Amino acid sequence: MIDFYTWITPNGLKISIALEEFGLPYKTHAIDITRGQQFSAEYAAINPGGKIPAIVDHEAGLTLTESGAILLYLAEKTGRFLPREGAARHHTIEWLMWQMGGFGPTLGHAHYFLTYNQGRAPFAEELFRKDTVRLYQTLDGRLEGREYLVDDYSVADMAVWPWVSRFQRHGIDLGDFPNVCRWYLQLAARPQVKRGYEVPHFTGPVPLPPGV
Structure with a gap:
């Protein structure tokens, strides 16, 4: 199980979409950055940098921050969505x-x-x-x-x-x-993108260009 700490930002959405695409089981923890929750002592223990997203992969015993690093880790963990060579x-x-x-x-x-x-x-x-x-x-x-x-x-x-x-x-x-x-x-x-777009909560449908 992966604990996923996030908010409704593009950097958070990268990881929620990826978790859906990889089909990995995860539990979402909303970190409301508009209320400063990213600076709480509890979250600082996970990410001292005070930003989202972050994951804790209990299977691997790994805590990881920075969305790009998380994407590379998930790709290598599953062997998907990143060519091997x-x-x-x-x-x-x-x-x-x-x-x-x-x-x-x-x-x-x-x-x-x-x-x-x-x-x-x-x-x-x-x-x-x-x-x-x-x-x-x-x-x-x-x-x-x-x-x-x-x-x-x-x-x-x-x-x-x-x-x-x-x-x-x-x-x-x-x-x-x-x-x-x-x-x-x-x-x-x-479907995976649509589901990931609604994490940690629904804010509205995926924006579409006019006339679509």
Whole structure:
């Protein structure tokens, strides 16, 4: 059994979707970051960094934080959604790191400036608006002629998709990025993705572009 500590954020959704895709038994513990529960003494014993997500795999006797590390661990634990060798393995890790190092952090800043503090820092808004568009263009280019980010559905797709699901907060029209839109809708139709999107609790259906 895996204890899973999470909240309704893209980084949390990566892991809930992955746990559903891997078919691993888990118990969810909601850590309400809007109330500062991530800084409680109880949670600090699991993740001193005070962020979600985190897992405790009792079978392996392992506590792990950082969503990218968790995805790699779950893939290696099950032998699924990460090629074992060759170029496909390296490219899967490459696009997982792309999400961790660029796509996620930039879109997180976009949420902060474009959605939650609009009008308070025009320079930052313009900076992250432009960089958000650039990253969507990169993603759209990668998905040109591809069903998934690498050869097959993988942890890289699981990592990127929850961030794209916040496209409205990014001020992005997915219709401007047809390859991203096709990929996004394809993954959104997966039962495992739908179930994972409702963890730790239902906040609404998966967002869809207008006219879909």
